[in-house]
Amino acid sequence: MWEYSDKVMDHFENPRNVGVVGRIDGEGQVGSLSCGDALRLTIQVDKEKDLIEDAKFQTFGCASAIASSSALTEMIKGKTVDEALAITNQDIAEFLGGLPREKMHCSVMGQEALEAAVANYRGVPVKAAQGDVVCKCFGVTDAEIEKVVRVNRLTTVEEVTQFTKAGGGCGQCKPKLEEILARILHQSAAEGPGKPARMTALRRIKLIEEAINTQIAPALIKDGGDIELVDVDGPEVLVTLKGACASCPASKQTLADFVTDRLRALVDPEIVVREYHA
Amino acid sequence: MKTIYFDNNATTRVDPEVFEAMVPFFQDLYGNPSSMHHKGGEVAQHIRRARRQLADLLGCEPEEVIYTASGTESDNTALWSAIRGRPDKKHLVTSRVEHSAIHNNVALLRRLGYLVTELGVDKYGRLDMGELLSALTPDTALVSLHWANNETGVLFPVEEIAGLCRERDIIFHTDAVQAVGKIPMKLKDSKIDMLSLAGHKLHAPKGIGALYARQGLKFLPFMVGGHQERGRRGGTENVPYIVGLGKAAELALKRLPEEDTRVRAMRDRLEEGLLKIPYSIVNGDRKERLPNTTNISFEYIEGESILFHLSHFGICASSGSACTSGSLEPSHVLRAMGVPFTAAHGSIRLSLCPYNTEDEVDFVLEKFPPIVEKLRALSPFWKDGKPSDSALLTCDTDNCSVCG
Ligand SMILES: Cc1ncc(COP(=O)(O)O)c(C=O)c1O
Ligand code: FES
Numbered sequence: 001m002w003e004y005s006d007k008v009m010d011h012f013e014n015p016r017n018v019g020v021v022g023r024i025d026g027e028g029q030v031g032s033l034s035c036g037d038a039l040r041l042t043i044q045v046d047k048e049k050d051l052i053e054d055a056k057f058q059t060f061g062c063a064s065a066i067a068s069s070s071a072l073t074e075m076i077k078g079k080t081v082d083e084a085l086a087i088t089n090q091d092i093a094e095f096l097g098g099l100p101r102e103k104m105h106c107s108v109m110g111q112e113a114l115e116a117a118v119a120n121y122r123g124v125p126v127k128a129a130q131g132d133v134v135c136k137c138f139g140v141t142d143a144e145i146e147k148v149v150r151v152n153r154l155t156t157v158e159e160v161t162q163f164t165k166a167g168g169g170c171g172q173c174k175p176k177l178e179e180i181l182a183r184i185l186h187q188s189a190a191e192g193p194g195k196p197a198r199m200t201a202l203r204r205i206k207l208i209e210e211a212i213n214t215q216i217a218p219a220l221i222k223d224g225g226d227i228e229l230v231d232v233d234g235p236e237v238l239v240t241l242k243g244a245c246a247s248c249p250a251s252k253q254t255l256a257d258f259v260t261d262r263l264r265a266l267v268d269p270e271i272v273v274r275e276y277h278a
Numbered sequence: 279m280k281t282i283y284f285d286n287n288a289t290t291r292v293d294p295e296v297f298e299a300m301v302p303f304f305q306d307l308y309g310n311p312s313s314m315h316h317k318g319g320e321v322a323q324h325i326r327r328a329r330r331q332l333a334d335l336l337g338c339e340p341e342e343v344i345y346t347a348s349g350t351e352s353d354n355t356a357l358w359s360a361i362r363g364r365p366d367k368k369h370l371v372t373s374r375v376e377h378s379a380i381h382n383n384v385a386l387l388r389r390l391g392y393l394v395t396e397l398g399v400d401k402y403g404r405l406d407m408g409e410l411l412s413a414l415t416p417d418t419a420l421v422s423l424h425w426a427n428n429e430t431g432v433l434f435p436v437e438e439i440a441g442l443c444r445e446r447d448i449i450f451h452t453d454a455v456q457a458v459g460k461i462p463m464k465l466k467d468s469k470i471d472m473l474s475l476a477g478h479k480l481h482a483p484k485g486i487g488a489l490y491a492r493q494g495l496k497f498l499p500f501m502v503g504g505h506q507e508r509g510r511r512g513g514t515e516n517v518p519y520i521v522g523l524g525k526a527a528e529l530a531l532k533r534l535p536e537e538d539t540r541v542r543a544m545r546d547r548l549e550e551g552l553l554k555i556p557y558s559i560v561n562g563d564r565k566e567r568l569p570n571t572t573n574i575s576f577e578y579i580e581g582e583s584i585l586f587h588l589s590h591f592g593i594c595a596s597s598g599s600a601c602t603s604g605s606l607e608p609s610h611v612l613r614a615m616g617v618p619f620t621a622a623h624g625s626i627r628l629s630l631c632p633y634n635t636e637d638e639v640d641f642v643l644e645k646f647p648p649i650v651e652k653l654r655a656l657s658p659f660w661k662d663g664k665p666s667d668s669a670l671l672t673c674d675t676d677n678c679s680v681c682g
Contacts, residue, residue, distance in 0.1 A: 002582075009586075012583070012586060013586075013587075013590065015656060018655070018656055029658070033578070033619060033620055033623070033659055034619040035606075036580065036599065036600040036606065036607075036608070036623050037580065038658055038659070039658070040658040058656060058657060058658035059656055059657070059658065060578065060579065060580055060656075060657045060658055060659055061580050061583070062580055062582035062583055062599070063582055063583050063586045065580075065583075066583060066656060138606070161606070165606050168606030168607070169606065169607060221389065
């Protein structure tokens with residue numbers, strides 16, 4: 001059973017602001033029935049003051065989806081549109097006394113509905129929807145992923161799935177998620193220390209491990225080979241390699257080159273791959 | 279708060295008689311059954327008796343019973359014993375609706391170079407026997423198909439399938455974890471080669487299971503070790519739990535007629551009552567089904583939120599929705615059946631047992647409809663007592679693996 005906070009249970013059992021506002025000035029719809037959760041948010045805005053007078057929701061989804069929607073409406077009522085837009089999915093989760101990691105996508109859905117409703121009110125397109133769809137299963141764009149990764153300081157594909165659902169279906173988009181993550185991590189690292197996603201040693205090892213498990217190993221296995229991570233020591237990544245014709249030194253070299261290429265692209269251009277011999 | 283436990287396919291409560299039978303084995307009767315002294319001897323006797331009790335429930339010989347630690351271990355033992363025993367054959371047949379104890383072995387088997395056929399099912403969760411027949415080849419080592427599905431209760435015609443396999447010299451294993459204790463079986467007269475069961479589904483504790491392996495079948499142990507279980511499963515016997523499973527089997531045998539009459543009648547009344555809720559559908563074949571299980575989808579709402587509201591009233595059930603599994607997709611069983619996504623996320627399984635009462639059925643029938651109503655009132659797909667034509671209804675992504 002999920003461990004929900006009392007506040008989540010309260011908002012689930014006694015949801016606030018259910019329905020549709022009297023005068024719809026902005027409307028945001030995210031998710032879909034097939035994806036397992038969907039939210040329709042409507043807002044009524046005092047245009048003089050740019051103030052959200054009323055907000056109501058309709059939600060199909062689990063307890064945390066309903067609670068996140070209810071919390072969102074409570075949080076934005078009485079705020080100016082700009083103030084409301086500053087709310088992040090983390091704020092929603094915090095308002096509820098936290099959400100299980102696997103349920104963070106519910107808070108993201110709330111934030112996205114808000115963004116969509118405001119865009120609709122202002123008559124501008126939604127930013128996140130403008131990117132390219134990366135995950136076909138859940139219709140998640142790269143722009144959306146990038147935003148969530150930055151706001152929540154995510155470092156692994158697993159986290160991206162927990163927060164956006166991307167990767168939680170067929171899994172085909174995982175290599176792409178890995179690339180997006182790597183790109184953002186590089187950028188953040190370049191922005192200097194103290195930045196959210198600075199590449200610590202631990203994070204780097206995690207990334208290497210994940211790149212090998214989710215991307216490199218499947219590619220090798222498809223061709224009858226395999227790879228296992230043995231150790232990470234500074235720039236050196238120690239692995240055991242198995243090729244289709246494992247005894248052939250030429251094929252071994254191509255294998256090692258392939259692994260090096262992938263790891264450099266995904267994690268760190270400095271990486272040196274060495275084969276481990278027991 | 280009173281608990282109304284309608285989740286007996288997940289696990290069952292330990293029968294007080296079972297518990298009582300177990301207690302001495304945590305106290306005075308602590309001997310190792312292999313030991314050559316009276317403390318060992320007295321315990322060995324009790325194991326013999328328990329094995330006989332379980333064999334009686336299955337309708338087989340005591341020597342055909344191998345104790346394991348779970349249904350999962352029984353399934354894995356059967357699978358790997360069969361394929362290691364036939365190293366020349368590289369093909370297996372199973373289905374898309376098996377429990378993960380079988381299902382999650384498929385990828386591994388493929389990685390090891392086996393060809394695995396996963397049979398599909400129709401919208402009632404039934405196999406196509408023609409498809410099964412055409413899947414059997416001279417290279418087929420094993421067919422593994424469950425007897426009863428844990429989510430829908432749908433029964434496969436395992437006796438018939440076992441016959442087809444025997445004619446072709448193919449080993450047939452059935453995961454009967456959900457069937458044992460709920461429907462009668464007589465393995466003596468059957469062509470089933472191996473059968474898995476788990477104690478915690480029939481009022482014995484968790485952590486004890488058994489595998490039936492037909493006399494004369496080539497059997498390779500999964501757990502290699504001592505000579506226990508006649509060399510077929512190493513490890514000092516889990517004596518109290520084996521005794522508990524024996525007692526539970528004895529009780530289950532006595533209660534089999536009740537499963538088919540009283541439990542079935544309660545299930546049917548519960549199901550009929552819930553189907554009065556508009557836009558509700560039974561998932562699975564209503565005829566060839568366990569007597570204790572119903573799986574109903576309430577369209578346009580989501581299963582986890584139904585469960586939480588039920589739990590508020592002390593009612594325990596389960597769901598095939600994505601949210602309850604911790605994964606992001608609804609149950610693989612419902613997807614294999616092609617249950618439309620409007621329904622898959624809102625599926626609820628209620629599974630009864632002889633401990634349940636008519637009063638409990640009444641209570642659930644009273645509490646359930648308002649919960650559905652409350653959630654539908656929140657749903658963007660519902661308006662004025664009917665489904666609305668919301669734009670969110672359809673998925674706007676192509677090749678969506680979630681809706682299939
Ligand atoms: C059909 C089926 N097979 C196997 C198992 C696994 O049994 P256990 O939990 O004892 O390993 C279960 C239990 O959920 C089941 O329902
Ligand atoms: S495309 Fe992302 S999980 Fe299928």
